[in-house]
Amino acid sequence: GINAEYGHWECRLCVTCSCCGTNVPGEGPWKFQHNEHMKFLQTMCYNCSVWWDKGWFCPACLTVFDYDATNNPMVCCDNCDRWVHTSCDDSITEERYKALTTESNLPYKCILCRGEKDEVYDKHHKKYRDGNKENRR
Numbered sequence: 001g002i003n004a005e006y007g008h009w010e011c012r013l014c015v016t017c018s019c020c021g022t023n024v025p026g027e028g029p030w031k032f033q034h035n036e037h038m039k040f041l042q043t044m045c046y047n048c049s050v051w052w053d054k055g056w057f058c059p060a061c062l063t064v065f066d067y068d069a070t071n072n073p074m075v076c077c078d079n080c081d082r083w084v085h086t087s088c089d090d091s092i093t094e095e096r097y098k099a100l101t102t103e104s105n106l107p108y109k110c111i112l113c114r115g116e117k118d119e120v121y122d123k124h125h126k127k128y129r130d131g132n133k134e135n136r137r
Contacts, residue, residue, distance in 0.1 A: 018042035019064045060088035077110035084110045
């Protein structure tokens with residue numbers, strides 16, 4: 001048997017980054033993301049974990065994103081100030097996406113803020129920035 005009493009254990013044959021799909025950790029060790037209640041969320045390569053720590057991930061699918069990527073468009077929520085993939089929110093049709101990107105006064109409230117998907121990790125939600133503790137749930 002395998003004795004994994006101390007620390008964490010990962011299978012070097014099957015561990016993959018949940019964001020980019022690589023099976024090598026990159027420039028540093030594998031990172032294991034947890035929410036504030038220490039619930040395990042996902043395993044990431046070092047490079048994706050750097051973007052995660054900056055808050056560069058979609059709060060709906062928990063996948064990191066590149067601000068320069070054009071293959072999966074994103075929209076910023078006016079309520080929580082986080083970027084969400086258009087593919088993660090069924091309310092964003094192609095027509096609505098075009099309208100959101102051309103009309104600056106058209107509001108958008110994401111799938112999490114509308115309560116249609118449970119919040120899993122909200123450390124980067126604007127309610128936690130600038131010491132705004134009275135808005136915490």
